[in-house]
Amino acid sequence: MADGKVDLIELLDYIDPSILNYQEWVNVGMALKHEGYSVSEWDEWSQKDPDRYHDGETEKKWNTFQGTNSPVTGASITQMAKENGWVSHHVDDDSFLDWGDSFIATDVDKGYKLVKTDWVLGKEIKVPTEQNWNPSNEVVKYLEAIFAPGDIIGYVNDGYLQTKGDVEKWLPTGGVYTKTAGEIIDGLRRYNGDIGAVMGDPNKQSGAWIRFNPLDGKGVKNDNVVDFRYALVESDNMDIAKQNEIIRELELPVVTLTFSGGKSLHAIVKVDAVNYPQYQERVDYLYKIVEKNGLRVDKQNKNPSRLTRLPGFLRGDQKQFLVDTNIGKASWEEWEEYIEDMNDNLPDPESLGDLFETKIELAPELIKGVLRQGHKMLISGPSKAGKSFSLIQLAIAIAEGRQWMGFDCIQGKVLYVNLELDEKSAKMRFIEIYNRLGQGHDSVSNIDIWNLRGKTSPMDKLAPKLIRRAQKENYIAVIIDPIYKVLTGDENSAHEMANFTNQFDKIATELGCAVIYCHHHSKGSQGGKNSMDRSSGSGVFARDPDAILDLIELPITEDRYMALENEAICQTYLNAIQSFNPAYKEIGPDDQFNLRQMEHHLMAVIHVQPILKEIDEKKNAASNSARQATAWRLEGTLREFPKFKPVNAWFKYPIHILDHSLQDIKLEDDPKENWKKGTSKSNVSRSEKTLKELEEAFNILSENGGPVEAVAIADYLDISRSAVYKRVKKHETLVIDGGTIMKNEL
Incomplete structure (x- = not known):
């Protein structure tokens, strides 16, 4: 490793070019060039695939790599090597990832990793001796395990020799695809195991092949497959004994395991798909699992009509023989459930035997008396409460090590995820708040901003991307503003919101930082409610965070x-x-x-x-x-700390300024007066309610009172655009201009 980077040439030992598709091979070359390696190193590695290697092709392709705004980097090679069993012994094993790298986010944690590949020693297979080698029995046992007697099968027991340069390879001919498994079995028994009399004389140099799914007797393409029962798992880039151990460790629902007479085992795996689309889905899942556990499969074997090696035949001086039948789980469903259960990523129970003997180190307090590092905080409030401004003010307080709303903040790096403002407006807002605070900007470099307006995705897709980009930055806080931009599912559904908020847990756990976000109030007055019941939507919002800080407007005389x-x-x-x-x-x-x-x-x-x-x-x-200016009271519901006294502040654009003189103000919705509120509500017409909902939606979605697309309001209120237009026409201060809603300034 030089300059803290992994030596990519060492990693290439874990990647077999013969099982890569063309684009994957090109990506390796582009990554090597991007990281400063030479074409000769790419060429030398490419020669490990003699069947497809052509002299001069690598150099010709290398010269076309001119670089892009989104380059393929060494991270691609690192990931390929990891999927094939490479394990880094360095903390900084993702040194080729930087802030601008693109990637496909899959299972950021140790998802689906069941086999400790660096501990696989191998499970030897038992090679039949000449005394117990019975080719006919091998064929019969194989066919009985896989097929029903009436299934039409396709097999090939002859081949032709293909020569490329100095490399010779036997390839299958068209073969037979009109006989049933029962006919073959009966014939072998009738002719006392004479394979040549039943299946034709075999070519002892090429060996024999068979299609592992039944056919219609009209051809050997995917369209001729009548039942999508099985998939083929084959890998020839590791020791046979290790292949055998990994297949068994994964409990794959294998109906037959055959030695190919070459470099691999062929596992015929039960998938039992009802149609081709489900077959594709299950094979993709199967290949993902085996690859994550060190068995790099040949992706050319995905087709349901693919040939596999048939036991009972010679391939040169090697026997193609049946290693085992019906191992692992009994069915696809049982295996899939097993994999998902094993992948729950839950910690093991631990004894409290030494509870009073070991000192417990709690996470440091990010916001004194309110929030610990690695925990989650929600700021809730209505529109015009200045929630986004407050989050920026908090980001500055953490970056500079100052107070926020009267609470001391520990100093450290902050990532502010901006989902709403354009890049320049977001930076200007930071400048305005810094200037109004008037305390300087010595540590502004502690703030990173990730501008995602127009580029964002749902939270379950965004979270792994955020984790990957942030994992080296030592952030002590990640602020996401606003969450409605990444909200997935119905916010009134407890199940869907639990899945949504779980993404914040992933970020906090993986990065060891606090996750802070804001959400809007539910409709109606809030003063008579507890602070944890004011957030809109499911009660999950009120119970998931470790700290809930709630802003409610004070009535000002x-x-x-x-x-x-x-x-x-x-x-x-x-x-x-x-x-x-x-x-x-x-x-x-x-x-x-x-x-x-x-x-x-x-x-x-x-x-x-x-x-x-x-x-x-x-x-x-x-x-x-x-x-x-508007006056606000900040209340809190805390999991780790005692309740603090309410904090009162003026929101004087663009900052909140504490004012203890506001503490004597009582909220309008005194619980004792709720009977009056109920009477008042009954007198409000439905029309007035819909106009109030419209105005509230506009205020939440608008940036500083600016225009809002009608479709955004329609999505927010879950109504049609035509319904939005009807409401706007009845509203006194909102007008329509094309598909945009804006304030009437006249």
Whole structure:
């Protein structure tokens, strides 16, 4: 290993070019070139497939590799080698993966890995001696195991010699495909085992073949297969004894296991498919399992009409013989259930015998008193609560090691998964929040942003991709915003939402980081509800996270808005005075919050009309901003920590600012007044409800009040687009422009 990278040439020893298709062979060449290897190294490896190797072809192809925006990298070779039994002894065994690599996400954990390939020693097969070698019995036993007497079979016991360069290979002729298994068996018994008299004289150099599925007697193609009973598993890139051990360890439902007389065992596996599509599905699954356990199969054997070696014949100086019959599980269904059960990835039970003797090290607190590293947190709230802004504020607090909503945060790297904003808008939002916080950006490099607007996929597909890209970055938190973009299934279905939230568990477990996301409130008032019951959809949202932080809007009186407005104007005057005359020291502590006194100080310091006009414009902007501010209460339901006192804050775009003076405000929905709320609800017409649902959907889907596609609102509300259009026409502040819904600014 040089520069921390795996030597790809060593890995090529685990990859047999003869069982790769053309594109896989090309990918190996492209990966070698991308990683700085030479064409001679690709050519030398390619010569291990003498049947398809042509002198000069590798160099000609090599010169066409010009590079792309999504190159094939060394990770492709690493993965091929892993699938064929290579095990890295280095922590950094995926050194060829980088942030921009593309890949197919399959079983990020040790999915379907049942055999410890590096511990396979091999199980020897018993070769028949001349004394107990009975070719006719081999044929009869094989046919009786696989076929019913009335099944029409296809077999070949003669071949022709193909020569390519210095390589000679025997290939099958057309063969016979009109006899039944019963006819062959009866004939062999009638002629005392004379194979030549029943099946034709065999070619002792080529050996014999048979098609493992019954035919219609009209041909030997896939269309002539009448029953999709079996599939062929063959691998000739490892020791015969090791092949034998892996096949048995996997408990494959093997009806016959035959030595080919060459480099491989041929396992005929029960798949019992009802039709060709199901056959394809089951063979793909079968091949995936055996490959993940070190047996690299020849994918050319997928066809149901494929030939396999028939025992009872000589192939040169080697016998083709039956190794075993009916091993492993009894049926496909039993084997598939066994594989899935073995793949549950659950830990073994452990004894608590030393519970009081071993010190338990809990995960560090990412957010002091709220969330541990490796745990999950949900922030819930209605539209316009500034949830996304709050998540960015949290990302900054973790990156810089500061407070968020009054809670201390440990410092470390954060991945912010942006699913909603375009790349430039997302970066600008970080800049705006950093600037408003006014504490500098020394550790902004601790934040990575993954911009996926327009490129995302459902959470079950996104999670493995995220894990692969993030596994080397040592993130202590991953923030996903917003989750409705990756939501899979019905959010009111407990089963489907459990599958959805399980993806967060995978991310947290694989990366050892906290996973933080936000979700919207259910419809209706929230004040009388517990914080864990306010999230929309299934109760899974309320019970899955380790911490649920809930934002609920506080009712603000005109007096409070006037006080907030006066405070904003006073601050504007103070900034102007300090900027114009820093030496002015006449402003006392109480004066800073007295509008009349600040106006007096302003007039005493500044007399220039253009400057006063500019200050007046800033005053009006500050006043408007104060009027647009909303007040929020943050409550929490925590699994690992005691409940904290509610936190109160103003959302003054684009940040939340703590304000302890809001703590005396009571929520509108006092549980004692619920009978009034019920009476009020009964008086609201259905039309008003639908318009309110429309407005809420628009606010949730809109970016800062911007336009929303009608189809997005229709999907969110689970109604037709025409129904959305009808509702918009009745709404006072929303209008339709083509297929887009927007606010009426007039």
